Amino acid sequence: MAEVPEVEIIVRDLCEAVVGRAIGAVDVLLPASVLFPPPTEYAALLAGRAVLDADRRAKYILMSLTGDLLLSVHFMLWGTLKLVPSAQAVAAETLVIYHLDGGDDLRFLDKLGYARTALADPITLAQRLDLDSLGPEALEEGFNAEMLARQISHRRGVLKTLLLNQRVLAGLGNRDADESLWQAGLDPRRTATSLSSEVIERLADSIVRVLNEGIALRGTQRDLFGRLGRALHRRDVFERTGEPCPRCGTPITRTRIGSRNTHFCPNCQR
DNA sequence: CGCTACCTGGGT
DNA sequence: ACCCAGGTAGCG
Numbered sequence: 001m002a003e004v005p006e007v008e009i010i011v012r013d014l015c016e017a018v019v020g021r022a023i024g025a026v027d028v029l030l031p032a033s034v035l036f037p038p039p040t041e042y043a044a045l046l047a048g049r050a051v052l053d054a055d056r057r058a059k060y061i062l063m064s065l066t067g068d069l070l071l072s073v074h075f076m077l078w079g080t081l082k083l084v085p086s087a088q089a090v091a092a093e094t095l096v097i098y099h100l101d102g103g104d105d106l107r108f109l110d111k112l113g114y115a116r117t118a119l120a121d122p123i124t125l126a127q128r129l130d131l132d133s134l135g136p137e138a139l140e141e142g143f144n145a146e147m148l149a150r151q152i153s154h155r156r157g158v159l160k161t162l163l164l165n166q167r168v169l170a171g172l173g174n175r176d177a178d179e180s181l182w183q184a185g186l187d188p189r190r191t192a193t194s195l196s197s198e199v200i201e202r203l204a205d206s207i208v209r210v211l212n213e214g215i216a217l218r219g220t221q222r223d224l225f226g227r228l229g230r231a232l233h234r235r236d237v238f239e240r241t242g243e244p245c246p247r248c249g250t251p252i253t254r255t256r257i258g259s260r261n262t263h264f265c266p267n268c269q270r
Numbered sequence: 271c272g273c274t275a276c277c278t279g280g281g282t
Numbered sequence: 283a284c285c286c287a288g289g290t291a292g293c294g
Contacts, residue, residue, distance in 0.1 A: 001288035033276095059289075076289050078279085093279085113277045114289070130291095157271060165271095166290085174288045220288080238288080259273065261287085 002075035003173030004139070005214030005231060006221050007059050010081055013224030014054035014063065017083055018106060022050045023065075027097040034095050034110075036118040036128065045069065045119055046098065058134050058170035062125075070125045072118045073108060079115025082107045083224045138171030138207050145201035152192040153200065160188035161258040163207075171211060175220070175238045178263045180206045182237045182245075187269045188262050189255075237263040 026046045028039035035042050049065040056062065061073040061081075073081065079095075086105050090097070096117060098106040108117060118128055126132060136147055151168050152159075162168050163177045172180065181188045183206035186199065195203070214220070219229035236246050241254040241263060250267035 003288055006288090074289085076276095077287060111277095111279055112287080116290095155271090161272080164289085176288085178288095258271095260289095 001077050001173075002059065002079065002221070003176050003214070004056075004059060004171050004211055005176070005217075006219035006229070007056055007061060007075065008139075008215050009219045009223050009229065011054050011056045011061055013083070014051075014061070014081070017224060018063075018100065019051050019054055022048065022101045023106075024048070024099040024101060026099070028095075029090075029097065030095045030113070034113070034116055036116075036120070042117075042119055046071070057131055058137070058166045059173070060129060060131070064122075068121055069119060070122045072116075072125055072129060074116045076110070076112070076114035076116065078112040079108070079110035080221065081224055082109060082222075082226060084226075133167050135165075135167050135169045138169055139211055143204070143208065145197065145204040148204040148207075149197060149200045153195065155192050157192070158188070158257055159186065159190045159192050159195075160260075160262060162192050164258070164260065169207075172207065174260050174262075175235070176207075176210050176214065178238045179210045179235060182264060182269060183210060185247075185269055188257055188264050237265065239263065 023046050026043040028043055032038050049067060051063050051065060053064045059074060063071040065071055084105055084107060086099060086103050091109060093109045093111040094107055095110055096108040100106055118125060135151055136143055152162050155162055160177055163172050184203040186203060214231045217229055217231035217234055220232040222228055237252050240252045242251050245252055245265035245268060248268045250265050252263055253266045254261060254263050
């Protein structure tokens, strides 16, 4: 599943292997609800455009195209992009096929069907995705403890829920939130208003470290070329319920916070 | 700010 | 036959 490291890896791969190429025909294979605008218009608008750049905002992939168009792809829980030879068999969960020049396909897949893509001019797309409401990027130059404090310390919700809110901070998914809170030694059930500036500094450092490590290991899933990342088993608490905390040996606990699975050490996260 | 719906493949 | 999933929009 896709959190920021996985999305970032795909974006880097797109820059390497798709930027500079032209999109020919586009096949929309699955329901119109996945797309904006509707399939016929979507495909017609894309045909013949070249990909100029690929970028990421929160968990949105943004590809700029010739003719001042922006193409967004969001993986939600299970979506992904693959670059494969056109001759390769089409998997059942394929949502959209973008035929590229040179005989390759960029394929957008999702076995769950939550993933989304949209295409519009940059202003319209930003409005549609509400990109301007997103919080600062945890991985952007200049993200630091002061910035994190400004975003969370006056808010009343539960700490973990705040960290997952992309309008508060753009960058954390469920796994990376659990890992960051463990590294910082913080109980995910705490309130943000109770955190000292020293603790917020520790948390900001942990967040950046967890995300950068995920990227360095090339994420937890397959990249654009189908190569598996090495981050899946590199975790301290996520999906380690009952196993010993790497820091103190206490069994890891799982609970629900804001209807999300939450893994933490009941002894050393306070 | 918290909760639920969205939807299907895979695990129990 | 359940039940669940690493995300988000939209509602109360």
